[in-house]
Amino acid sequence: MPIAANDPTKKTWLNVSENSDFPIQNIPFGVFLTRDDIITIGTRIGDYAIDLGALHQLGYFKDIPLTDDIFLQDTLNDFISDGQKTWRLVRNRISEIFDASNDELKNNKGHREVVLFSMDEIEMQLPVQIGDYTDFYSSKEHATNVGTMFRDPENALLPNWLHIPVGYHGRSSTIVPSGTPIRRPLGQTIPNNSKSPVFGPSKLVDFELEMAFITTDANALGEPIPVSEAEDYIFGMVLFNDWSARDIQKWEYVPLGPFLAKNFASSISPWIVTLDALQPFKVESPEQSPEPLPYLRLTGNHSFDINLEVDIITESMKSTTVTKSNFKYLYWTMAQQLAHHTINGCKVNSGDMMGSGTISGPTPDSYGSMLELSWQGKNPIKLNDGSERKFIEDNDTVVLKGYCQTESIRIGFGEVSTKLLPALKTNK
Ligand code: CA
Numbered sequence: 001m002p003i004a005a006n007d008p009t010k011k012t013w014l015n016v017s018e019n020s021d022f023p024i025q026n027i028p029f030g031v032f033l034t035r036d037d038i039i040t041i042g043t044r045i046g047d048y049a050i051d052l053g054a055l056h057q058l059g060y061f062k063d064i065p066l067t068d069d070i071f072l073q074d075t076l077n078d079f080i081s082d083g084q085k086t087w088r089l090v091r092n093r094i095s096e097i098f099d100a101s102n103d104e105l106k107n108n109k110g111h112r113e114v115v116l117f118s119m120d121e122i123e124m125q126l127p128v129q130i131g132d133y134t135d136f137y138s139s140k141e142h143a144t145n146v147g148t149m150f151r152d153p154e155n156a157l158l159p160n161w162l163h164i165p166v167g168y169h170g171r172s173s174t175i176v177p178s179g180t181p182i183r184r185p186l187g188q189t190i191p192n193n194s195k196s197p198v199f200g201p202s203k204l205v206d207f208e209l210e211m212a213f214i215t216t217d218a219n220a221l222g223e224p225i226p227v228s229e230a231e232d233y234i235f236g237m238v239l240f241n242d243w244s245a246r247d248i249q250k251w252e253y254v255p256l257g258p259f260l261a262k263n264f265a266s267s268i269s270p271w272i273v274t275l276d277a278l279q280p281f282k283v284e285s286p287e288q289s290p291e292p293l294p295y296l297r298l299t300g301n302h303s304f305d306i307n308l309e310v311d312i313i314t315e316s317m318k319s320t321t322v323t324k325s326n327f328k329y330l331y332w333t334m335a336q337q338l339a340h341h342t343i344n345g346c347k348v349n350s351g352d353m354m355g356s357g358t359i360s361g362p363t364p365d366s367y368g369s370m371l372e373l374s375w376q377g378k379n380p381i382k383l384n385d386g387s388e389r390k391f392i393e394d395n396d397t398v399v400l401k402g403y404c405q406t407e408s409i410r411i412g413f414g415e416v417s418t419k420l421l422p423a424l425k426t427n428k
Contacts, residue, residue: 001088003276005095008408012098013106016046021403021412024098027091028271028413029076029236032122039125041071041079042117044271045098049117052094058111060097060104064089075129076272077351080216080235087235088276124179124270127238128214128351130172134341135210135242135262135355137166138332140286142360145372150250162290165332165340167357171263175353178416182243182265184394184423189247201423202245202261204377205392208358209310209368209400211327212240213334214272214351221347227298227339231275233348234334239269239308239400239416240355246371246391266355269400269416277411281305281404285333292336295343302333306402306413308359310368313397318385325361325368327402394422 005027012024022028022044032042032049040053053071055061064086070079079086097105105111137143140157143166147156160166176182184205188197218233219225225233242262249261285303306327313319332340334354342348358368367373370391373381377390392398397419403412 001085003088003092003279005091006277006280008280008406010095011100012045013100013102014045014048014098019410020046021410021414022046022271023409023411024095025409026273026277026411027094028273028277029079030127030271031074031076031125033125034117035121039074041073041076043094047119049119049122050094051115051117054114055097058115061090061093064093066090074125075351076127077129080128080214081350083216084232087274091274091276124177126175126177126268127270127272128353130175130353131349131351133170133172133175133266133353133355134167135170135258135357136332136337137357138330138337139357139360139368140331141329141362142358142368142372145360145367149371149376162288163292165296165337167337167341168257170258170266170355172353174263175266175268176418177268177270178414178418180267181419181421182267183421185245185248185260185264186423186426187245187248187260188251190251197251200426202248203391204246205420206244206246206370207310207392207398207400208242208244209308209323209325210240210242210356210358211237211306211308211402212268212353212355213237213275214353215338215348217350218338218348219342222345223342224295224345225338225342225348227296227335230335230338231302233338234275236272236274237278237413238272239402239413241267241398241400241416241418242355242358243267243418244369265418267416267418269402269413271414273411273413278304278306278404280406280409281411283328285328286331288331296336296339298333298335302335303328303330304404306404308400308402311399311401312383312389312392313399314383314385314387314393315395316385318383319399320383320385322370322381322389323365323367323373325359325366327356327359329361329366330356330359392420394420396420
């Protein structure tokens with residue numbers, strides 16, 4: 001089925017600013033609370049939130065086989081379950097409704113009033129109920145930097161890294177949407193040169209610049225998803241800040257890997273940009289050597305050119321961009337991650353979320369975490385308000401942004417913005 005919604009020449013009758021992340025070619029999906037306290041599934045064009053539940057009730061999707069309440073839900077899981085063909089029909093139809101040449105909704109004031117909201121009239125929610133969350137570790141630059149700092153520069157990558165998209169099962173209960181503040185976690189850490197741990201607030205809270213993809217029901221228990229089909233089961237992507245407490249991590253991670261250092265919070269951008277909308281931005285992923293095992297082999301372009309940046313806003317409200325990276329630097333592709341995740345028969349459900357791992361680029365100004373940017377705190381980062389950061393301080397706000405750009409079109413993710421609150425008081 002052609003993706004008519006991606007036509008770069010298409011214009012909309014809605015007013016959209018030139019540098020908007022959300023032109024009519026984007027049509028992301030999200031869930032929001034309206035001014036009338038109703039939760040609905042919606043999309044966004046420019047600075048308009050569009051109530052898809054209302055559009056469906058008014059008959060605008062009558063030619064697409066959809067259940068009556070598909071958009072009157074507080075998560076996208078059922079819609080995502082309907083599969084790629086339905087996502088395409090709905091995205092193409094939305095594109096048609098808002099096309100500059102279509103007067104149907106444009107000239108119906110009554111309908112427009114119940115369908116369109118300005119962004120300040122709504123509150124974005126988590127777009128899916130996340131059943132399971134997996135985090136990969138797929139940036140060679142990031143894995144090399146961390147291996148160099150914590151182990152041995154000569155053997156920075158462990159022997160499995162170039163053969164396996166390494167990952168671990170995280171926790172979905174603490175994934176929150178943009179705008180939800182989080183707390184500095186408490187935990188056990190081991191002071192330098194000490195044999196006994198201490199308890200208290202983490203001193204080394206960090207962001208991880210990641211993206212995450214969201215899957216549909218893809219397979220039955222016991223059945224792998226072939227790497228060549230894996231992208232068909234990916235609904236879309238969000239920005240993902242995988243908050244990390246480096247000092248807790250260092251003490252706890254042997255031998256089973258990340259635990260409490262990683263599961264206190266992860267923050268996502270609220271609009272899921274579909275993989276369909278990202279098709280014009282497909283690029284080659286880095287060359288893989290040694291060649292992966294056959295079940296992970298895939299030719300052609302399977303990465304995406306997505307510009308990424310992280311800003312820190314301090315209490316003085318001054319903002320500093322601390323890094324610029326790109327999704328295309330990742331060594332392992334999403335298709336390889338999903339094929340690997342299911343090669344043992346692991347079942348993947350609608351709404352599952354898979355983090356990419358920290359996305360570091362090749363140069364020091366493109367690293368995806370403070371751990372790397374400040375090189376374990378040895379090189380503090382200067383901020384625009386004159387202060388310095390080794391890691392994230394209380395009341396700092398961390399903002400991740402991402403967008404794709406060609407000469408004719410820009411498709412963006414908006415942002416995920418999260419304030420770090422001080423730790424809860426403790427009597428030890
Ligand atoms: Ca991570």
